[in-house]
Amino acid sequence: MAEGEQARAWTRVRANLRESAGQRLFEQWLKPMELVEGDDRDTVRLAVPTPFAANWVRSHYADRLLLEFRSQLPGVRTVAIETRAPGVEVLTAPATQSSATPAAEPVKSTDAAPAAPTTARATLAERPPLDPRFTFERFVVDASNRVAFNAAQALAEPGTPRFSPLFLHSGTGLGKTHLMHAIGHAYLAHSPEAVVLCMSAERFMFDFVSAMRARDTYQFKMRLRGADLLLIDDLQFIAGKDATQEEFFHTVNEVMAAGKRLVISADRCPQALDGVEPRLISRMGMGLIADIKPPEPTLRRAVLERRLADLPGVAVPASVLDLLADRIGSSIRELEGAFNRVVAYAQLTGERVDVDFAVATLGDTLRGSQKRVTIDEIQKLVSQHFDLKALDLVSARRARAVARPRQIAMYLAKRLTTRSLPEIGRKFGGRDHSTVIHAVKRIESLRDQDREVDGAVRILLRQLEG
Known part of the structure; x- marks a missing residue:
């Protein structure tokens, strides 16, 4: 395959990526990629400046890049993402059509120093286990989590941190871990050589106990206190563990004294953490405390x-x-x-x-x-909303001003109660179950087409479910 064909294809692929990915993501991650000249007709080689960027592109865009190139050049079977930096081995992790396709051999930079490959691999091995899905771009924001989101973004910005530590707290499954990983991703994006450690408080305790048993706490201390960004999840798990809290307290002090970044999460605010030493709670309060409320x-x-x-x-x-x-x-x-x-x-x-x-x-x-809702409650609320009498919904009247609210009430009864279709029909003036089925399907269709009907259903759902 002529190199000119690859170059022309790459121009078109870049244009497609710019349009589909959006300006911000393209500028940060995809624009730095460069086409690497080569003789392999089946392989397209793309180079990025850092190992972290290469890992990100492989995780998020490997399959997409392969599809884009194959749409331009059907003979392409592999897109290899390489790290290309002075004195560092170029590492490849190809996106292939099948997992059985052999991986491309590592390609070495011509001026690579003998010791560089080991350094490059060590750097990759020490990267924190950050979930590639958990980024700021993928975090959905509203009033319940906006303060926590903005605080997380601020802590990840380059330069001297405005505050530290950041303490995130909420119930389980509301986004604390997502924000912590997003901080790690964003920080490494502008500081790829930084040392970032991400672990649960339970892992902190396990590693500390293992270090004490091995009589090698020095390495443990140096590892944590040497981090530029330290992320500790689920602090509540060290409640009542005095020796672990003692070490954690000194770690927090060292990180804060060095002006580095610290993020801690828990299922409640610091003052509500039973079994946690007051001096540790006091240190948490020296930074910014942000909660995430239950989602609307x-x-x-x-x-x-x-x-x-x-x-x-x-x-x-x-x-x-x-x-x-x-x-x-x-x-x-x-x-x-x-x-x-x-x-x-x-x-x-x-x-x-x-x-x-x-x-x-x-x-x-x-x-x-599910909140227990009865058909009688639905009929009463629908009647009030549409300014009707309760008897209108069970009457034989077919005027649209009555028929449409009746269909909405049947739809809500099917959705919010465990009553069977014949039971719902009987509650609406002895109607047949097929009438209920028609009403449900009609309202489902109208919700996609009619804003007024959709708005009324949403209001009634909120009121019925409390």
Whole structure:
């Protein structure tokens, strides 16, 4: 393959990436990539400045780059992402069409120093175990978490930190760990040679106890206190562990005295941490304390839309997203888990995703989080909302001013109660179950087309679910 063909293809691929990734992401991660000249007809080699950038591109864009190049040059089988820096071995991790395709051999820079390869590998091995999904760009923000999000971004900025430590607290599954990993990603993006350590408080305790048993606490101390950014998750796990708290206290003091960055998370605010020494709580209060509140329905809905956007080709109607966002409110983690379960079951069974399928798939999960609502309560609230008499909903009147609220009430009864279709029909003037099915399908369709109907349903759902 002529090098000119690769160069022309790379120009078109870059243009496509700029358009699809957005300006900020493209400028930060994709623009620095350069095409490396080579003779291999099957392989396109792209170089980035640092090992961290190479890892990021491999994690997020390896498959996309391969598809883009193959759309331009069908003969391409491999896109190799390399690190290209003076005196450092070039490491490759190809994105291949199949996991069985052999990996490209490491390509060495012509001026690499003999000891550089070991250094490069050591640097990669010491990178913290940060989840590539947990970035600031993928964190959905609203009033419940905006202060914590802004504080996390501020701590990750280059230059002298404005505050340290940052203490994040919330219930489980609301985004503390996501923000901690996002801080690590953002900090390493502008300071790739920095030392970043990320661990749970339980891991801190385990490593400390192991060091004491091995009579080698010096290395443990130096490792933690040498970090430029130290991330400690779930501090509540060291409550009542006096020796561990003693060491943690001295670690915090050393990190703060050196002007370095420290992030700590827990399931409650420092003052509510039973079994934690007062002097340690006092140190936590010297920085910034930010909480993450339980998510509102609008945030839960936005999280689901983000997850759906990550799954091209997967169809999940708005009514199902609304069902999950309305019923599962205690934890973003639980919400995403329910969404993943619905999608996975649909793919395994080949069935279409709709409200009935989601209810059948998530049965116990939805029932466990559901407020007990009766059809009588639904009829009363719908009548008040549309300024009707309660008897109108069970009457034989077919005027649209009555028929549409009646359909909405049936839809809500199907969605919020465990009553069968015939039972719902009987509660609405002895109507047949097929009438209920028609009403549910009609309102589901109108919610995607008619803002007035959708708005009314949303208001009624909020009121009924408290």
